[in-house]
Amino acid sequence: MEDIQFLISKWKEILHKLEKNNGKVCQMEIGEAATLQEIEAKEKEVGCPLPPSYKYIVHNIGKSLSFYYSFSEDTMIPSEFREIFSGEIHWNIDFLKNLTIADDLLEDGEDDGRTLRGKLEFSHAGNGDVYAFDMSVDREEKPVIYWDHEEDTITYIADSFIDYLLKMTELGCIGSEKWQFEYFLSDSGLDTASPAAVRWKQWFETFSETTLEDVKNNMEQLTAFVVYREKLDEETITLLQKFNKNELFQFLLNELHKDGAFKDQKLLCEMIGRVLGQNAETWVSSIWEAKPDYMDTRLRSYLTSMCISKDKGLPLVINFLEQESNNKITGYDALSHLGHFYSGDVISWMENHVKFPVTEGWDELFIRSNFSWDDLKRWTSLEEKHEATAIRALEKYVHEKAANNTCSYVIAGLPAKSECIEFLVKLRNKQVLKKRILPIEKVIQNIDLFY
Template sequence: MCKYESFPTKWKEILQKVTDFGGNAKELIVEPCATKEEIEEKEKSLGFALPSSFKEILMHFSRHAEFRWSLPESANLPHVFREIFSGEIGWNINWIEDLTAFGSQIEAYNGIDSELKNKLKFFDVRNGDLLAFDMESSQTEPNVVYWSHEGEGVFFLAESFLSYLSKITDLYGIGSEIWQMEPFIDENGLNSNGENAFKWKKWFDTFAALSIEEGERDLESLIQYIEYHGTLEKRELKALKAYDKNDVFQTVMARLQRVDESQKEILIRVIGESVGSFASDWVKLLWKEETEIKPEHRSYLTSRCFPEEEGLSKVTAYVESLFIEKINSHEAKKHLCWFRNDKILEWIKGYISSATTKEQWYDLFACSNPSWKEIEEWFLLGGKYRRIAINALEYMVDSWNSTYIKSNYKICNPPEKKEILYFLEKEKEKETLNIKKRIFEKIIQNIDFIL
């Protein structure tokens, strides 16, 4: 087997792993080889020969190949790999372009060196950057480099196209954006044998091997499955309830010692959602001693492990202690959103300043289980209170359509829909600006989501 003919087999194995852990594996494209005439025509148009190993692959392997995958949105990666979300490898004889002229245009426009002279593009990165051959390094076997369109420079990746393909494939085809490759770049370009590469491949392989079915038979596997997938849905919660609470608690506590900070949040949720009050003594210690648990995670645990009134009182007192005068609404939400308690609405009133804008308080209002009666009351109070109520309703609607809002919110104890619609139409008529009218229209059109 030739040195490049193993790539499709490896790519298919990677795509199967992506499918196994619930990612998106795009169909692999490997077109037939380029003809001698196509190569000659391309080289004639460029005015110079194509890089040797690249030409060999075009003529004896494929004229056009594309390999792409993406991680599940909830994938819970170690901190060093947090910027990795996808993988891609690709080239096409029709994508090849001498960038010297393009670089000259950029330089004429902004007056600075574009660093594109003698660069031969073979791949457009989705963020606007480029993968290219640095023809200044060699006319026959040039280096593969990464060019940043934001002026961050040119980064060396590999000493040849075949070396680049081998290394990027060995790293499971991690995405072409520089921030995805960064954990694996050193002074010698891409390093597929370093410490980070070893950790990445181990994480990827483990992710692919985990299954909820195995988790239903083995607690350690279940906790690891939840940790890697970063989700805690009905099936995972049902599986957790089949195990003894103390066993779950001890298993999670041991796991918390082995993961980095960015991976801890989902494990904290396992304690809160499946262990609950059983862990209350441990949560009390978190309030007495300095620990590695973040304050907002401690507030979440308090909302799940303490009696509701006691927990809410403790966390609101903590939030108040953080600020001498004006409370930061974003910080307050981080700690209080977990309670879903409408008593928070009265608490908010005491901290609303005359300068309150759309960016403040509306999201905490939305996640505090407001009743329709309370929403009406805030409308009738007018001014800043009305503005918060409007934007809270919009946020509730967005929670059902946005991937950036992690929970879904509804109005508690709503009256008949026609009563709410009549009220909103009347309030809409009070607005003079079209932009504000459109917010009401959006809420009205999507009202069923939040009832």
Template sequence: MEDINFLISKWEQILQKLENNNGKVHPIEIGKKATLQEIEAKEKELGYQLPPSYKYILNNLGKSISFYYSFSEDTIIPSEFKEIYSGEINWNTDFLQNLNRLADELMEDGEDYGSTLRGKLEFSHAGNGDVYAFDMSVESDEKPVIYWEHEEDKVTYVADSFIDYLFKITELGCIGSEKWQLEYFLSDTGLDTTGPAAGKWKYWFESFSETTLDDVKNSMEQLITFVVYRKKLDKETIDFLQKFNRNELFDFLLEELHKKEAFNDQKIICEIIGRVLGIYAETWVRSLWEAKQDNIDTRLRSYLTSMCINKDRGLSLVINFLEQESNKKITGYEALSHLGEFHSRDVISWMENHVKFPVTEGWYQLFVRSNFSWDDLERWTSLEEKHEVTVIHALEMYADEKVANNKKPHVISDLPTKSEFIDFLVKLRAKQVLKKRTMAVENLIQNINIFY
């Protein structure tokens, strides 16, 4: 029983460590111990003798166990292990399944799929639907633990036995059950807990702690790493970033921008440049328009332009680019991704000649983000159907955001009295043919107070 007590103690330590660092933790839940009679009945049902170490655990620990954790978003996991975000162990005798039967069913369906399931006995599964199983075709009492990928119909060797699997996965911090979390430590002989990757991971896991803004606020490099990792830039963080030397900050951000390959990493760095440095970066941003730039996404160039260049000049640059690149066949999502950060009514004027059905694909969102006024509402509802529908969806979105109070919608300029707004909506409702649009406008009428 010492081995079982050791495992439970390690699991409790792992979960406590995560909890101490604001991770999400689901405590250990252990089912009743299996009797020898229950184990024999299960073996008869399955047509297999269960592996000795598995039976030992069922008999001395429990027929089922489950626990789970996920790291706090403020825990900066090393980039070489970026796919690891959680950990768990689970099994349940109710999961036990002779996979020969599933393979037969798949063959009967005429699928060239599932042949690797033969001779396997499922005992658990990963969150993505992949399977943990014993390879019962191996001629030994203990049976290896394998992982079956349901999309690839592929088998990966994980451990020599069930008890071997438990000790190795525990040594690695009980990292998540999906293969992409395990593969850093997988070799031809299964989980490798002694190699260089495992050594780095275990060292980090043993010493990690949640990173807070206070921990990194005095180091430019650490603070930027913190922001890029979390993909979140709030006012408090901006205030700390603005305390650093602007030349040094700008140079470091450009260096990081050129290192990053993922769009979301580049995006948050551009957001730092735009919101922290602003006009200071104008010369560089202008240079992005003067020569062919292959190392920055055009959407990011448009964002930087909205933040770092005079609004009128910047908007002109982006609109000219959109019209030239798209040959005037501009999609709503494309327009939103390039013009959404200008928050300018001039964008609404430009949209008038470009909006098209379906307006739900970016156009009405752009209308809202361009700080529409009462005049815009009146004008657009006097134009074509596509303009009317844009207004209806835009008012719905505006109302939803105001209720949620999470994006703090702008105040609609020149908004008339409540009764005049209702009259406007009543007339708009009367013009609608489709029931869903009529109902949408009626809902706005019923909730008119949201706008005041």
């Protein structure tokens, strides 16, 4: 068999590359080499000969080996490989296990685990799935398979243990869970020559951590950076505002038209809303008439709140909500469409639509709509559903204030502290349910957060 010591140097190169790019790295740990006597003893223990390439490796490298890495959050992995985030290799001869679980389950009259019959486990993935040798195959070298414990399915990975190590190494030792390496699977196992594998290897060979400094002067790269990191902050907004607004707008529109995940489109819309604002008003108005398939209605409502004046935009969204739901509006729907208007007009609209359970979006929408002291007094004097919403909103407001000292929202029209406490005590005293009394108590105890 070929000299496999080069694998160790290759693995060290991979770990060094990740470390150099601020990835998280658990360095390689190699156990002592297994003696021939230890290998023979293990074969007797598991009741079958071990595959030749496995025996060769534990005898010439070590009876155990492990390492792990994960990419830095600033490493922009290509979107087509978005599920890949880490890499690892590990085995331990002491953990070899003849999988008899299938026979045990079959005796109980169950089918789960039937696919594990004749398999010899040598490693496992982080999610509990199993790597094993298929000992039922009639040849000296045994193929490596992957067992999905949730689906009870077997996936063919490689023709042998050495084939498995070589192919995984060629791919950068990408993560052990199937959903990380399935981009490169074919009917005959890992295919390191497939078009997808070639693209991945080319990227992996040259990748480096990306920083805001690296992309700040390139509109396309900066946009991709925002989408990849799922974060649009004030610093990034300032940088985006330096580009030509028309060019940025057209680029973001083109990106929106591409097939992509909702969270990617959400960030693109956030860039349009927060960077371009009313400069995109004409286009946002047009999508209410065109109703494009690529645009989620929640994103259209968000853009309306950011790019169209409230007196024009809010009625559009409210009319849509009422017509679309036939007036059976849920709190979650109301929140997702109206939560970015931050308007007291939304609270007025809510009075006729709020319903139990108020915790499913209505209480959050009440807070988001910048409720005033008058709103609180009015809602606590209306129906039970209104009062319950106001109490939950007060509790959440206190929690957010306590957790975020930079929270600048102040309840408009707040009276003197003594008057506020008197109001809350009366509100508490008229409650019957403990789940409403306790939140009010918490608000009273934290009344200083209001001032």
